[in-house]
Amino acid sequence: MKRWMKLSFSLLLISVLMISLAACNNHSQTKNKKLEKVRIAEVTRSIFYAPQYVALAKGFFKDEGLDITLTTTPGGDKTMTTLLSGGADIALVGSETSIYVYAQGSNDPVINFAQLTQTDGTFLVAREKIDNFSWDLLKGKTFLGQRKGGMPQMVGEFVLKKHGIDPHKDLNLIQNVDYANIANAFASGTGDYVQLFEPTASIFEKEGKGYIVASFGKESGHVPYTTFMAKESYMKENKATIEKFTRAIYKAQQWVQTHSAEEIAKAVEPYFPDTDLEIMKTVVDRYKSQGSYATNPVLDEEEWNNLQNIMKEAGELPKEVNHKTLVNTEVAKDVMKN
Template sequence: MKLKSGMKAAALALTLVLAGTALLTGCGPKTQEGPVKVRVGEVTRSIFYAPQYVAVNKGFFKEQGLEIDLTTTAGGDKTMTALLSNGIDVALVGSETSIYVHQQGSADPVINFAQLTQTDGTFLVARKPLEGAFDWSKLKGVTFLGQRKGGMPQMAGEFTLKKHGINPHADLTLIQNVDFANIPAAFASGTGDYVQLFEPQATVFEKEGKGYVIASFGVESGKLPYTVFMTKKSYLTKQSATVQKFANAVQQAQNWVQQATPDEIADAIISFFPDTDKAVVRDVVKRYKDQGSFATDGIVDQAEWNNLQDVMEAAGELKQRADHGQLVDNTFAEKAKQSVK
């Protein structure tokens, strides 16, 4: 059926209007996309992870066009389960967990791409103040309240004891059946002569006169990729641009932390620790900063990777050594280090 002349004219006019609109839309500015959301699961909430909170609160992630959805996944097993089941995109957890996944066999391996901390974060705390120089041999025969078996704190602790000629399973009474969250309370109530504690509990105990820091397991066990941002290889491949932006923000935060004072860092991260006195946050930051716990860049080097596996082997937790190139991808951290100033 043919259109009447009036209808033809109307149809033509409509076509021209639509064409003009399309032309103007094509020539005009494109609507900017919103920030890319990255779901991050941290193994625990800790001042030890100060650079991560700096990256959030100083807007470094935002500058990279990223929106960080941060959740505390409470434990290495739960964090890795969340990552493998796509509950999160990126995990902040001990790099030993990527090796455990590798040992079990995985078609989609977990890759370490940006290191955040480079030493163990625990301290040896005694019930009484230190008299004279500390000698590790004093631990022989004592009751030692340690960390959960299989975790990096426990492995770094045992590695240090063995380094000083102490067999943790023969030369002292080792307690390892107390949940991580309950260790400070157990020591405060009288369990153990010495305890291996994270911050801020160690500093809080000192301020309250309940314990005294006499040595650092971080210093004793050396540099290792203690806490690292990691993701599945599939995400790394499909979202490489996002991962690079993430690494850039982490590097910017690391640069800032290296130059900032403990007071400035405490001010930047205090919102993540509303129930902790700012003076405690500052003292904890200073202790970690002074001993070099905060990584200066995200690169996981071969020496650190080897030391990690030495610690795991000494604890009997490593079935077979994992190749650095299989589970570490430094390209993002290396590019971030070169480009972020």
């Protein structure tokens, strides 16, 4: 009797284990099946895009069933080329690029669907330390600006004009240096002033290579500086994917809004292995304090019009485009409601 009971118990135990293993295996397979691959091409790697890295680090994309592949494609032109050629599903780049593509008569326009940053992210860096900076100090100096036609350069010119400086007459403007080489060019001795993103600007300051004297973001006001966009065809064919993606970004934006600069810096640290944590905290705090991180993914009409005004002022607006033509706010608004 005891032998029979032992045998029965052993068989029962084996059955339970087999069922548990099968269940775990099925759960794992189901989980893997749910993960959908989405390729992002980002215009640069910058703490300016902290909410994106938070979404990755905190697993917000995975929670939505998305497996993200992130590739850095330096420069708006390269990022847009990658998107249009099918090398990426979604691009994180300046909204002006979608206008350029539309103006060329594209049959498959690029649609902005989730805003990530809402101010310019660059800073004016001087070669020498200036205790009492004023913009007129740039007159007659050499200014190493950003690529012609890109948002950083257009905002730069917009701000200079705002302060009574003609960028093409009152200073020596250099804007033919490739985006990836601008910082190195300044470090090598080119220019009295340079327009830089973070964390490069703060790193230069720490190393004594330059000194931050002004913020272009504070000067230019709200603008859809960097947004997630995709081809219209992709958005139509992958509505659920776009919604999941936007929901993950919104979660990250809310997380960034409610956490300290130190917590944010620690969260995104894996994406900046060569950057000192203290520098990262300084950068995050600087961007948060000037309201650079969008708190939700909606790109509104006022921001869109401000973007086109800046482009027009720089002589780079090929044609005016209605907000509804290249911006989809429905997905972002639905995500926020739910």
